[in-house]
Amino acid sequence: MDYGEALSWLYGRETMGIKFGLGNTMRLLAKLGDPHRRFRSVHVAGSNGKGSVSAMTASVLQEAGYVTGLYTSPHLVDFRERMRVDGRCIPEAVLLRLIEEVREIAESATAPEERLTFFELTTGMAFAYFADAGVEEAVVEVGMGGRLDATNVISPDCCAITRIGLEHTKYLGSTLEAIAGEKAGIIKPGVPVVAIDQEDKVIDVLRRTSHERGAPLKVVGRDVGYEVLSSTLDGTEVHIEELGATVRVPLLGRYQGANCAVACGVIAELMRRGIYVPDEAIVSGLAKVRWPGRMEIVSRSPTIMFDVTHTPDGAREVASEVRRLVGGGLVLVMGVLDDKDLGGIAAHFGPLARTAVAAAPDTPRAFPPGTVAEALRPYCPSVEEMPSVARALDRAMELASPDDAILVTGSLYTVGEAYGWLDGR
DSSP states (O other): OOHHHHHHHHHHGGGGOOOOOSHHHHHHHHHTTOGGGSSEEEEEEOSBSHHHHHHHHHHHHHHTTOOEEEEOSSOSSOGGGGEEETTEEOOHHHHHHHHHHHHHHHTTOOSGGGOOOHHHHHHHHHHHHHHHTTOSEEEEEOSSSSTTSTTTTOOOSEEEEOBOOSOOHHHHOSSHHHHHHHHGGGOOTTOOEEEEOOOHHHHHHHHHHHHHTTOOEEEETTTBOEEEEEEETTEEEEEETTTTEEEEESOOSTHHHHHHHHHHHHHHHHHHTTOOOOHHHHHHHHHHOOOTTSSEEEETTTEEEEOOOOSHHHHHHHHHHHHHHHOSOEEEEEOOBTTSOHHHHHHHHGGGEEEEEEOOOSSTTBOOHHHHHHHHTTTOSOEEEOSSHHHHHHHHHHHOOTTOEEEEESOHHHHHHHHHHHHHO
8 A cells, every 4th residue: 555545545534434432442452562651641631721731741741852652533534643852743654554564464454343443553553653652741632421431441640521412412422411421531540631611510520529539629710729910912821829830832722821720730730749840841831832722813804713613612611712812703714513402502602703714624514604694694794605614715806895804714624724725835
């Protein structure tokens, strides 16, 4: 296989669907030599903010001089973004070798229940890459849920749980308590947990699970404090009580203050477990963090902002911050996948816009533009439809004056295609 054929084969495993359970992943890892036992790790779960916390934590560890792995999903533009060592994507040649290796294993499975899915294979490859690359500490983001997620085979030094909302209800449950129970499934006996403050019923689940497993739980915003000192278009400045220090991250939105505090809480727990991180590495690592597509300003005149938010809770927070930072009356470009709460997302983003352009990213999982437009019309005075994200952005540029802002949101797929449009310009 060449590289393109290998990726096509891997994407073809998406037809296996979503499968919960750790048996297949454990069998795959055993055949790969149990690479997940050859590096230390941090495990991060949640509905909103887990990617930001993962990126911040990895940036600090890298700045402290550790060989640092970062496993996240999905990607924005290039599959290789999912697996990084010291900030660099996995090389194509290494990825090709790993795909060929796991393909042989996958095609030897005959029992239907042992057929390996896309995410199981991707997780196995990431862990094999980290082990071969000599990773000392890997930051591993949960794919979906936690308890039965393929990543839940590691024995981490620390777990982090970010804000939890109603998502993937078909798989995780229809209540916050049920979803919190699935996310809490990453909590291991005796392993410290750092969680973000949120609804009492969620915190109650996390405290109960932590107590049952003898895992010390620290809730940022309750057990330890932080204060957002400033939040502008240049970034977010936060005072972290546990560190007794003020830090700055270049990510936008006041909610990044809480994510930053969780990342700092994780670093503090790692230091208690023998991983030395000097203060200057924390400050500089946070200052250098990059996490594209999170209230990211990619162009000026007009201001163009990309944000991958795809849940109503996330949309509420992002819309509030966009209104505060750039004002209302902007041009909205939105495309959403059909397993998301389109009405809930539209209810928060629609009122921001004087004009919206509904689109569909290039995947059969996307809502048609007309469906997105109908969801936006109760909130926005003018809504248009375009068949693609690129066409929607071209139209948004025609509608926007140099003093306006354009917000592109609704899905990682939508923002990924928006990056392609931006590169083309």
